Amino acid sequence: MTREEIEALIGSVALGDRTAFQSLYDATSAKLLGVCLRILKDRAAAEDAMQDTYIKVWKNADRFAVNGYSPMTWLITIARNTAIDRLRASKPAADIADFTDTIAASGPTAEGRVIAAAEARRISACFNELDADRSAAIKGAYLDGQSYADLAENFNVPLNTMRTWLRRGLIALRECLSR
């Protein structure tokens, strides 16, 4: 199904079209289940998170209509966050006591450009330019929903080191993607 078709379905769902909702589910649920399963590593929990995702989609489809996301990104974002919420709720809180960031009050530059479809190759090319540890850390956070504490443990480095790696990796990634 094309981007335009999924967009049209979400538009119909926003108007309360139940048939469109079921078509949207049929077209996208396998991908979203894959996303939830990658994070939760448990089939039953992933099916539950996927179901919760579609409930949010049904209730909030009207917001999608004007928010400028590409449709799969919007669906994946909701699925991923739903799965991570479930993952964190089922786990004792990670020890991140020294994490004392406050949000810096600087003037950000708007960069709301939607990045077009065939980006998968480009992002993987950019990942190849990163140090292996840094790209693995970003993927661990994004694809597996790992926290700084999880990542620090997996890579056997102090939390602050992990945070520095990840931030440098993100900046390098952004530079590569904006070339």
Next chain:
Amino acid sequence: MSRRDDQGPDDTEIAAEYVLRVLKPDAERAAAIRAASDPAFAAEVRAWEERFAPMMAEVDPVDPDPATKAALVKRLFGAEEAQGQRGGAGIWQLLTGIGFAAAAALAVIAFQPQAIDGPAGDGVVVAENTRFVTELAVADETTRMFAVIDVNTGELDLAWTARNQAEGREFQLWGIPEGQAPISIGVLPPGRQATLTVPAALLAATDGMVLAISDEPPGGSPTDQPSGDILATAPVSAI
């Protein structure tokens, strides 16, 4: 309490960490409020979501159990009629219910002119204006706060992203309806977040209202008007 104002990560990095879900809960909540009320930050969040999403290409689709769809349809359309409308949820319920980054994705609607100006046609559904947001910042940005007013519940939720309060002084929050004198909403309690009750006179005049923070002695202004300096003002916008 001292805090780092000068060498923290920049907004682009915070937006990325927020999207990755690696911020600690306090910072995540503050970022969620910014994403819901600050268009530039929301754009950073959206840009990172779009940058990261292609990574999902390496995740294989998995066909769901057919029973899941049946359960979903029943859960949604079986219960929906009886459930009635779903207005009145607080911003925290909204944010935690949807997941922070996703809530930001949804909240981006707040900055689309057609959503503020009225019906846009073409099937775009425009919510009624029952929620208002604003950001208040002191000129040097050492103090910065986001506030969300829900007219249905009469509550104002606020979160600080920076707070630099003089020893022995209080911040007091005021609502100023268009063309009228300030009305006190209350002295702002310590802590990163708070919920205040908005006086009925202000709830009736949210459109075009300005919020203001004044510097006051302990216990707040001795009169019903600000007695100290006005530190920050900002108009509210409908979500």
